[in-house]
Amino acid sequence: MQETSTQQETTVVSRPTLAFKGQGSELFSIEIVNLVLTALTLGLYYPWAKAKKLQYIYRKTELADSPFTFHGTGKEMFIGFIKGLGIFAVLVCVLLYGWSSGDNGVKFLCFALYLFGFLALIPLAIHGMMRYRTSRTSWRGIHMGYRGTLGNMYKVYFTGFFLSVITFGIYSFWFTTNLHKEILGNMRFGSAKFRYIGDGSDLLLINVKGYFLTLFTLGIYSFWWAKDLINFYIDNILIEQDGKYSRLNSSLTGSKYFVLALGNLLILVFTLGLGYAWVVTRTMHAIVNNCEIIGDFNPDALAQTEEEYKNATFEDMADMMDIGIV
Amino acid sequence: MFEGKYYNGRTSKGMPAFITLEPNHIRVNWQTDEERGSEIWHLSEIHKSEFNDATTVLEYGNYPRQSIAVFEQGFRKVLEQQYNGAKFLKSNYSAFAKTGLAGLLVGGLSLLALAIVLVVWGIPALAEKAAAHFPEEYERALGEELHEQMMMGQTIDSAKTVALRNYLKALKVESDFPIQVTVVEDDMVNAFAVPGGFIVVHDGILAKMQHHEELAGLLGHEIGHVQLRHSTKALARSLSYYMLASVLFGDLSGIAAVIVDNASTLQNLEYSRSAESDSDKAGLELLAKNNLNPKGMVWLMQRLQSKQPEYLKFISTHPNTSDRIKDLNSQVKAGKYKIDPNPELEAAWAELKAE
Structure with missing residues (x-):
C-alpha cells in the first residue's frame, strides 16, 4: 500500500500557483527589532535589517506551495553598502567642493560631474543589483541568475535616456519597456528563461488614457491607472521552459487596488508610520495572490544552471539611489 | 520518522x-x-x-x-x-x-514614545550642543556661503545698504563676528540673521519704522541671534532631522541635496520662544549701551505685530508678539536707562530714510 501511494505522488505535477502568506504582525515583529538595532548602531545595521526583511518576505512567497529563499546575508550587503557609500561620498564631495568654490566655472564643472557620475552609476547599479539579487534567490534549491552584460545595459540605458531627452519624454515609454526587456530577457530561473514583450506604444496609450481619465474623474481613475500599469508589467512577462512558453497574468482590478491604496494610506497615517509592515504585506498579498502562471510551466522540471555569485556592491547602491525595479 | x-x-x-x-x-x-x-x-x-x-x-x-x-x-x-x-x-x-500581541504592542508603543522623545528633545539638544562647539571661522565660512546663496535671488538696495552700514558703524556693538548688514528689496516686514554675522533687512520693515531707536533695537535683536548662535543651532537642528530620517531609511542621496538646499530654508527658520526673548534682551542691552530710548524695542514689536493676522497666532510656534511687548515693558520699567541724544546716529538715520 505504502509503495503505490508513493508512486502516485511522484506522478502528480504540482500546479504553479503563486501565493504570498506573510502577515503584517510577523513582519512588524521583525521590523521593530530592525528599527531599534539600526537606530542604536547609527544606521550601520541597515544591511542586516534589510537581509532579514527580505528573508522573511521571500520565505512567505510561494510557488507551487514551496517557498522562495533569499540567501543574501547582512555581511555581504554590508560590504556592498560600504563600497556604495564610498562611491557616493566621492560624488557628494565633488558636489560640495563645487558648491563652496567661488569660481562659477568650477561650480558648473562640479555640478556637471556630479550629475554625470550619478547618471553613469544608475545602469551599473541596476546591473549589479540584478546579478546579486537573482543569484541569491532560490526556490526548491534552484537559483535564479542574471546573464546580462554591463555593456548592453549601458547601451540600452543611454540610448533610451538620450532619445527620451530629445523627444521631450515621449520615448521614455519605449525606454521603460526596453529596459524591462533587457533586464527580464537576461533573467534565468534555473533552466527556465524570462522574456518581456511589453511594447512602448501600449504603455504610452495606458498613460495617455490614464492621464485624461484621471483629470476628468477628478483623480478617482488614478487607481485604475495604477492598476493598468502594474498589470501591463506583469502580463507581459513570459517564461520559456524547454521551448514552451507560459505567461504571467495579473487579475488585479481597479477596485482591489483602490482598497489596497486607501487602506495603506490610512494605516500609515493612523499608526504614524509604524504600521509600515502591514503596508508591505498587504501590497505583496494584492500583487502576488492576484498573479497566476498561464500555460504549460512545469515547476517540477527546473534544473540548476547558475554558478555561485556573492558580490553585493550594488544591492544597496540601488537602494540609495531610489531605484525600485522588479 | x-x-x-x-x-x-x-x-x-x-x-x-x-x-x-x-x-x-x-x-x-x-x-x-x-x-x-x-x-x-x-x-x-x-x-x-x-x-x-x-x-x-x-x-x-x-x-x-x-x-x-x-x-x-x-x-x-x-x-x-x-x-x-x-x-x-x-x-x-x-x-x-513569540511574545505575542501584547509584547508587540508594548514594543511598538515604547518605540514610538522613544522616537517622539528623540525627535522632540534628544536630537535638537544634541544638534544645538554640536553647533555651539562649531569653530568660529567655520561658522563664518558657512555663513558666507549661505549668505551668498541667498543673495542670488534677491535685489540688493545698495544705497540703503550703504546708509544702514553707516548707521551700524555709529553704533557701539559687541560681537564675536564682524557684522555685515544688507538691505534687500522686499515688502515683507522681516529681517533675519545668517550664521557668522550676516544680517539681512527687508526694506519693507525700514519703511514702517518711525524712530531710529527701533532700527537700533532690530539690529541689536539680530546681532543677538548671531552672537547666541541661534541660526546655527536652528540649522543644525533642521539638518539633524534629515540625517535621522536618512539613517533610518537608508536614503543617502537626500543629505547632499539638503545641505545645498538649506540656504533657502534659512529665511523660514523658527527660533524657540526662549531664543527670541534672549535676543529681545540683547536688543535692549544694545539700546542701553548706546544710551538710546529702550522704548525702541517696544515700538519695533508694534511694527511686527501688525504683520500677522490675529487668528493665526494660536497655531504659531513663534512667541506671541503681545507677550513679548509685555515682557519688554516690564524690563524697561525695572532697569535704569540713561537717554542721551545721539546726533551721529540721527544723521545716519535721516540719510537712510531719505534714500
Whole structure:
C-alpha cells in the first residue's frame, strides 16, 4: 500500500500557483527589532535589517506551495553598502567642493560631474543589483541568475535616456519597456528563461488614457491607472521552459487596488508610520495572490544552471539611489 | 520518522522522503520511480532556518544546497526538543515574535514614545550642543556661503545698504563676528540673521519704522541671534532631522541635496520662544549701551505685530508678539536707562530714510 501511494505522488505535477502568506504582525515583529538595532548602531545595521526583511518576505512567497529563499546575508550587503557609500561620498564631495568654490566655472564643472557620475552609476547599479539579487534567490534549491552584460545595459540605458531627452519624454515609454526587456530577457530561473514583450506604444496609450481619465474623474481613475500599469508589467512577462512558453497574468482590478491604496494610506497615517509592515504585506498579498502562471510551466522540471555569485556592491547602491525595479 | 519532500539542489522535482532525527544527524531517505537514496545531514552544516510556518524548510551543505520541506505532523516541536540549542534553530527574531500581541504592542508603543522623545528633545539638544562647539571661522565660512546663496535671488538696495552700514558703524556693538548688514528689496516686514554675522533687512520693515531707536533695537535683536548662535543651532537642528530620517531609511542621496538646499530654508527658520526673548534682551542691552530710548524695542514689536493676522497666532510656534511687548515693558520699567541724544546716529538715520 505504502509503495503505490508513493508512486502516485511522484506522478502528480504540482500546479504553479503563486501565493504570498506573510502577515503584517510577523513582519512588524521583525521590523521593530530592525528599527531599534539600526537606530542604536547609527544606521550601520541597515544591511542586516534589510537581509532579514527580505528573508522573511521571500520565505512567505510561494510557488507551487514551496517557498522562495533569499540567501543574501547582512555581511555581504554590508560590504556592498560600504563600497556604495564610498562611491557616493566621492560624488557628494565633488558636489560640495563645487558648491563652496567661488569660481562659477568650477561650480558648473562640479555640478556637471556630479550629475554625470550619478547618471553613469544608475545602469551599473541596476546591473549589479540584478546579478546579486537573482543569484541569491532560490526556490526548491534552484537559483535564479542574471546573464546580462554591463555593456548592453549601458547601451540600452543611454540610448533610451538620450532619445527620451530629445523627444521631450515621449520615448521614455519605449525606454521603460526596453529596459524591462533587457533586464527580464537576461533573467534565468534555473533552466527556465524570462522574456518581456511589453511594447512602448501600449504603455504610452495606458498613460495617455490614464492621464485624461484621471483629470476628468477628478483623480478617482488614478487607481485604475495604477492598476493598468502594474498589470501591463506583469502580463507581459513570459517564461520559456524547454521551448514552451507560459505567461504571467495579473487579475488585479481597479477596485482591489483602490482598497489596497486607501487602506495603506490610512494605516500609515493612523499608526504614524509604524504600521509600515502591514503596508508591505498587504501590497505583496494584492500583487502576488492576484498573479497566476498561464500555460504549460512545469515547476517540477527546473534544473540548476547558475554558478555561485556573492558580490553585493550594488544591492544597496540601488537602494540609495531610489531605484525600485522588479 | 516524518514524511516530507527532498530536493537535491540539481532539479526542482520534490522527491518523497522519510526523515529520521538521529542524535547527531538527520537522515533523509528519498525515493523516486527510478531510484532511491539516503542522505546524512550533519547538524553543523544545516543552515539557519527562520520564519517557518506549517511547513518547515531545512537547507543543507554547500552550493547548490539540498533541502527538505516537512508539512507539520509535529515536526517542528520534535526538532526543537531533539536539537535544543542547535545553531540552525536559533533566531533572535522569532524569540521576539513569540511574545505575542501584547509584547508587540508594548514594543511598538515604547518605540514610538522613544522616537517622539528623540525627535522632540534628544536630537535638537544634541544638534544645538554640536553647533555651539562649531569653530568660529567655520561658522563664518558657512555663513558666507549661505549668505551668498541667498543673495542670488534677491535685489540688493545698495544705497540703503550703504546708509544702514553707516548707521551700524555709529553704533557701539559687541560681537564675536564682524557684522555685515544688507538691505534687500522686499515688502515683507522681516529681517533675519545668517550664521557668522550676516544680517539681512527687508526694506519693507525700514519703511514702517518711525524712530531710529527701533532700527537700533532690530539690529541689536539680530546681532543677538548671531552672537547666541541661534541660526546655527536652528540649522543644525533642521539638518539633524534629515540625517535621522536618512539613517533610518537608508536614503543617502537626500543629505547632499539638503545641505545645498538649506540656504533657502534659512529665511523660514523658527527660533524657540526662549531664543527670541534672549535676543529681545540683547536688543535692549544694545539700546542701553548706546544710551538710546529702550522704548525702541517696544515700538519695533508694534511694527511686527501688525504683520500677522490675529487668528493665526494660536497655531504659531513663534512667541506671541503681545507677550513679548509685555515682557519688554516690564524690563524697561525695572532697569535704569540713561537717554542721551545721539546726533551721529540721527544723521545716519535721516540719510537712510531719505534714500
